[in-house]
Amino acid sequence: xxxxxxxxxxxxxxxxxxxxxxxxxxxxxxxxxxxxxxxxxxxxxxxxxxxxxxxxxxxxxxxxxxxxxxxxxxxxxxxxxxxxxxxxxxxxxxxxxxxxxxxxxxxxxxxxxxxxxxxxxxxxxxxxxxxxxxxxxxxxxxxxxxxxxxxxxxxxxxxxxxxxxxxxxxxxxxxxxxxxxxxx
Numbered sequence: 001x002x003x004x005x006x007x008x009x010x011x012x013x014x015x016x017x018x019x020x021x022x023x024x025x026x027x028x029x030x031x032x033x034x035x036x037x038x039x040x041x042x043x044x045x046x047x048x049x050x051x052x053x054x055x056x057x058x059x060x061x062x063x064x065x066x067x068x069x070x071x072x073x074x075x076x077x078x079x080x081x082x083x084x085x086x087x088x089x090x091x092x093x094x095x096x097x098x099x100x101x102x103x104x105x106x107x108x109x110x111x112x113x114x115x116x117x118x119x120x121x122x123x124x125x126x127x128x129x130x131x132x133x134x135x136x137x138x139x140x141x142x143x144x145x146x147x148x149x150x151x152x153x154x155x156x157x158x159x160x161x162x163x164x165x166x167x168x169x170x171x172x173x174x175x176x177x178x179x180x181x182x183x184x
């Protein structure tokens with residue numbers, strides 16, 4: 001059993017989960033809300049993410065400012081954000097795009113909590129998949145008689161312990177995000 005490989009795989013699942021939930025809107029503005037939105041730039045010749053075309057700042061808790069490096073694509077960035085249908089209304093202000101986030105309604109908060117719970121389950125499933133792969137490797141090694149039965153049980157127990165630790169991390173991240181979502 002290669003524990004470092006297993007932990008690296010599980011850490012990737014955690015990082016993916018963090019990236020996924022960072023895009024879930026809370027009452028506060030964050031660049032993660034728009035940075036991965038795809039934009040058709042230069043007359044549709046290129047598909048770029050907003051973060052590849054502009055700097056994104058958060059001057060206030062409820063406002064995002066997007067400053068394109070190439071001012072000629074400001075309209076295309078605005079259209080891309082509108083087309084993403086993420087509930088944001090960008091307005092062009094000279095050479096910047098301003099997005100003011102409306103306060104979340106109770107319905108919005110509940111919808112985002114539901115979305116968060118779905119992402120939580122995806123994270124847990126990802127961790128369980130890594131665990132299943134490791135358990136399969138252990139079983140295969142036992143069947144090939146490269147490890148003893150005692151080694152098999154010890155390794156399975158270690159895999160479960162590590163999995164439980166990573167599941168606890170996912171749960172903790174999910175609880176923090178849920179608190180942010182429910183905070184008025």
